Amino acid sequence: MKQVIFNETGMPEDVLLLEETDIPEPKGHEVRIKVTARNINPSDVMFIRGMYGITPKLPSSAGFEAVGIIDKADEKGTLAQGTKVIFTAIGTWKEYVCIPAQTVIPVPQEMPDEVACQAFINPMTAFGMLEYSGLKEGEWVLVTAGASAYGKLVIQMAKSKGIKVACTVRRDEQKASLEKLGADLVINTEKEKLQKVIMEKTGEGVSVVFDAVGGILGAKALASLKSGGKLLAFGALSLDNIPVNSGLMIFKNLKIEGFWLTTWIESLSNESRQNAFKTVLGYLMKQDVKVDVAGTYPLEEFQAALEAYQQPGRNGKIILK
Template structure:
C-alpha cells in the first residue's frame, strides 16, 4: 500500500514522500481503516519538523486524523467492518491506517466525508477551550489568528453562546467572512495597536480570556488586553517565538497564563465528558450550524503541493489529503 513517510525531520515539502509499505494488521483493540480523507493541520506540520509534543519515531508516517471505513478488526473490537468512522492515529496520510478503537467516532450518514475528516482535532479543541475559558454570555473573548480553521470554529461557537468575540488578523480581506460567521470585532495587528483597540472596544475593561496560537509579539500584546483576573490560554506557536511575559501584569491584574493540548485534555477528563463533547460536536456539525470549509484536496502523490498549499497565506478552508 502507499503511505506518506519521512525518514528525517525537517520542512514537510522537502522530506515527505509517498512510499510503498506493507499492509498493516490490527492488533488487540485495534482496527485497520481504509482512509477516505485526512486534513493537514498545523499539528501535523509541527510533528514532521519535530516541534510537537509527540516526537516522531523515524521512519514515521504523518497525519493525525481522518475519516475512513473499517477494513479489518483486531481481537477485542466490537465494531463492524465497513462502518464509516472519524479516527485519530499517527500516519493517517495513507491508503490504510491502524487506529485504537478508543479513538473511533462513528460518523452519521448525513455528514460529508470532507467534514468528517476534520471531526476531531479542531472541533474538539475549540469546544473544549471555549468551555475552559468560562466566559459568560455577554462577556468578551479574544482569539488570535482568527482566520484559521480553529479561529472560525471558536467564533461560531461563541456566537451560539452569546459571547462577544474579538479576532486578530493580518489582512483586511478576511474581515467580511469573519463578520459573517459572527465575529463581533476585527483588529488588524499589522496596522492597529492591539491593546488600545481592545480597551476602546470593551469600554476600558479588557477581555476575560485570550485564546492564542501565535506567540511572539502578538501574544505579548494580547496579554495586555486581559481584564483583571483574566486568562490567556496558549495552544500553539505559529510564529515559533515565545511571548514576553510581563510579571507586573500577572501580579497586579491577577492574570493566569496556561497551556492547552487536546491530547492531555482527553486523558484528563472522564469518559462521560469525552462522550458529551463528541455528541455535541457531532450534533453541531451534522446540523450545519458549524461549518468546516475545504479549499482543496490532493492525492498522496501530490503531497508536496498539498503541504505547500496548506502553508500558503490567505487560505479560506482546510486542505485535505485523499488517498
C-alpha cells in the same frame, strides 16, 4: 499500499517521501481502517519538523487526524466492517491504519469526508477551550489567528453561547467573512493597535485570550486582558515564545495557562467525553457550525497540497484523499 513518511525531521518539502509498503494486519483489539481523507493541520507540520510535543519515532508517517471506513473489525466486533469512523493516530498520511477499536468514533455515512476528516482536532479544541475557560454569556474572548479553521469554529460556538468574540487577522479582506460568522470585533494587527482597539470597544479588556500565535502578538493579546484575566496558549504559529511583562502579570493579576486537547480529553470522565463528541458532531451535522475547504489533493500529490497549505490568506483546509 501508499504512505507518506519521513526518515529525519525537517521541512516537510525536504524530508517527506511517498513509498509503497504492505497493508498492515491489525492485532486482536485493533480495527483496520481504509483512510478516505485527512486534513493538514499546523501540528502535522510541527511534528515533521521535530517541534511538536510528541517526538516522532523514525521512520514515521505524517498526520494526526483522518476519516475512513473499517476494513477489518476487531476480534470482539466492537464496530462492524463498513462503519465510517473518525480517529486520531500518529501517522494518517497512508492508505490503511490499524488502531485500537476503542479509540475510533463512528460518524454518519452521510457526513462528507471533507467535513468528517476535520471533525476532531479543531472542533474539539474549540469546544474544549470554551468549556475549560469558564466564559459566560456577555463576556469577551480574544482569539488570535481568527481567520484560521480553529478561529472560525470558536467564533461560531462562542456566539451560540452568547459570548462576545474579538479576533485578530492580518488582512482587511478577512474581516467581512469573520463578521458574517458572528465575530463582534475583528482587528487587523498589521494596521491597528490591538490593545488600543480592545480597550476602546470592551471598556476594560477581555476576560480570556485563546492564543495560537505566541511571540509579540501573544504579548499584545496578554496586555488586552482585563484584571484577573487569563490567556490560554495552545499554539505557537510564530515559532516564538511570548515575552512576558512581569509587572503586568502582577498588578493586573493575570494568568497564563497551556491547553492541549489530548490532556483535556484525558481529564474527562467517559460520560463527559462522549457528550463532548456528541455535541461537536451535532454542531457539524446540523451545520450549526461550518468548516471550509480550500483544496483537495490525492495522497500522492502531497507536495502540491503542502504548497497550497502554505499560501498566505488561504481560506479553508487543505485535504488529502
